[in-house]
Amino acid sequence: MxxxxxxxxxxxxxxxxxxxxIMNKVPHLLIRWGNTLILILTxxxxxxxxxxxxxxxxxxxxxxxxxxxxxxVYTFTEGxxxxxxxxxxxxxxxxTLLANIITSEGTQELRAQTSGTIYTVSFLTEGNRVDxxxxxxxxxxxxxxxxxxxxxLPYEALSRVSQGQEVRIRLSDKATEQKVITGSVAxxxxxxxxxxxxxxxxxxxxxxxxxxxxxxxxxxxxxxRAEVVVENPRxxxxxxxxxxxxxx
Numbered sequence: 001m002x003x004x005x006x007x008x009x010x011x012x013x014x015x016x017x018x019x020x021x022i023m024n025k026v027p028h029l030l031i032r033w034g035n036t037l038i039l040i041l042t043x044x045x046x047x048x049x050x051x052x053x054x055x056x057x058x059x060x061x062x063x064x065x066x067x068x069x070x071x072x073v074y075t076f077t078e079g080x081x082x083x084x085x086x087x088x089x090x091x092x093x094x095x096t097l098l099a100n101i102i103t104s105e106g107t108q109e110l111r112a113q114t115s116g117t118i119y120t121v122s123f124l125t126e127g128n129r130v131d132x133x134x135x136x137x138x139x140x141x142x143x144x145x146x147x148x149x150x151x152x153l154p155y156e157a158l159s160r161v162s163q164g165q166e167v168r169i170r171l172s173d174k175a176t177e178q179k180v181i182t183g184s185v186a187x188x189x190x191x192x193x194x195x196x197x198x199x200x201x202x203x204x205x206x207x208x209x210x211x212x213x214x215x216x217x218x219x220x221x222x223x224x225r226a227e228v229v230v231e232n233p234r235x236x237x238x239x240x241x242x243x244x245x246x247x248x
Contacts, residue, residue, distance in 0.1 A: 049236040058160055062151040062169055062202065062226035064218065066140055071114045073137040079103035081128050088120040091142070098137055101130060116141045119220045138220045147218060149183060149202035151226045155192045160230040161185060167202050171224040179210040185228065202226065 079101040086098050093115045101108040112118065116139040124136060149169055153161065165185045186203040193199070209215045 046236065050234055052235045056160075056230050058153070058157060058228040058230050060151040060153050060200075060226050060228070062149040062224050064147055064149055064169075064204075064208075064222045064224070065220075066218065067146040067148050068141050070141075070220065071112070071116065071139040072135055073098060073110055073112070073139070075101060075110070075130050075132060075134045075136060076108060077101075077103050077105070078130060078132045079108065081124065081126055081130055082107070084124055084126055086118050086137075088118065090118060092116065092118045092139065099124075110136065112137075112139055114139055114141065121221070140218070140220065147204050147207055148186070149204060149224075149226060151200050151202065152193070152195075152197035153200060155196055155198055158188065158198055161188065161200065161228055162230075163188065166229040168227045168229070169202070169204075169224045170227070171222065179212070179214065179216065181208060181210055182206060 082100040082102045084099045086092055086096070092098070092112045094112055096112045098110045098112055098118070101110065118137055118139050120137060121135050130136070149167070163185050167183045167185060169181050169183065171179050171181070181204060183202045183204040183206075185200060187201040189199040191198070207215070208218055
């Protein structure tokens with residue numbers, strides 16, 4: 001390159017007047033702090049997503065039962081229910097006459113085998129016919145204050161459930177519709193029933209006291225909806241888990 005060409009090149013302004021004006025102008029406040037605001041918002045979102053947990057839950061129907069043995073009263077033969085001597089919810093003693101059933105062979109007396117609080121299993125009406133082996137009454141021991149929940153899950157769902165997991169039970173009864181009791185998975189059966197369902201025992205450490213501190217009376221056959229917290233990861237873990245699946 002000749003000396004004249006070098007001088008001509010050096011004499012050309014590196015930046016035009018428009019560029020110089022832009023470079024010398026102080027940016028707007030929003031532009032100057034924009035990156036800082038974005039960084040603060042991003043850090044805030046990450047912090048919140050770390051603090052908040054989003055549990056994975058398995059849902060199942062659950063029935064509340066008493067851990068202590070409950071006495072059940074069945075009919076021995078078919079016949080007509082002639083008389084009912086007790087009312088559901090009242091206290092009975094051993095050998096108390098519960099009902100009379102008329103057969104072809106005479107009158108059959110149903111008596112309590114234990115003392116406790118008696119409940120009718122179905123809507124019993126005098127004069128109705130009953131079948132042999134039909135369950136009519138349940139008697140709960142008076143000194144029984146320990147309860148459990150029993151739920152059943154498909155065998156393939158057991159891989160997500162283990163002992164000690166938290167369980168929330170929402171009662172389905174209209175009178176206790178909004179009440180929730182808590183417990184934990186105690187035992188898992190190793191054998192499935194004919195429907196392919198496996199029984200799981202839920203221990204209710206706080207009994208029938210709800211999360212709001214209320215207590216209600218136990219009724220045999222009371223059912224609800226169980227929510228088993230199988231995992232309790234942070235919200236940010238869900239994000240990275242989904243992100244990993246996208247790349248896979």
